[in-house]
Amino acid sequence: MSASRPRRRRIVALAVVLAATAVTAAGAGEYAADRLIHDRIASAAPGLGTDLAVAESGSALWDVARQQIPRLDLTSDDATVGRLGPVSVRASLDDVRLGGTTPTVGGTTAEVSVPDQAVADAVQAAAPSVTVDAVTAQPAAGTLVVALGPGGVAQLTLRPTLTDGRVAVTTVSATVLGRPLPADRLAALTSGLARQTAHAYPLGLRATSVTVTADGLRVRLAGGPSPLRRQ
DSSP: OOTHHHHHHHHHHHHHHHHHHHHHHHHHHHHHHHHHHHHHHHHHOGGGOTTOEEEESSOHHHHHHHTEEEEEEEEEEEEEETTEEEEEEEEEEEEEEOOSSSOEEEEEEEEEEEEHHHHHHHHHHHOTTSOEEEEEEETTTTEEEEEESGGGOEEEEEEEEEETTEEEEEEEEEEETTEEOOHHHHHHHHHHHHHGGGSOOGGGOEEEEEEEETTEEEEEEEEOSEEOOOO
């Protein structure tokens, strides 16, 4: 056997080892870059929850190296938006820049699906003195009917609206055993709902539309340039 043949085999084996090492290092670097981006978004918008997933349009390692990300797609099914949660969020962040003292995002769009139960929880938190039995969406009317008390003896009909870029609710009617609720009791019951709108949304987002669906609410939001400050 030629002496050069074992030598060639050793060279090939060494090349394979070096290639495998490079691939492993690149994979580890990509994972670390992925985590850095994920953690930055999570710290800037903790309301997106522990189920947050972040997807880059290209290589995370390359994006981190040049400190600029053309687009990030976010998904979460246990987010909190304002006082509503858990809700499902699908969002896109454009022109994310990681350089400088404070990272920034050039613009954001999002769609939030709010289930009936999240609405019920928000009403319960706003009016802890009563029991929320159920929430029924009425898409055709654009309203939500909240059944209060044992067996839903009282009913509160709410209409979602937009106020200063946030989702608010207005009371359409309130009845107890089919009779209108007195004005003073209605005011006491719904005063907490007005305070629910005071909580700002993350990433500079503002609500642009709210729609009643068969399952609850669908909210669309948009935001312009905004810092990605740690919360």
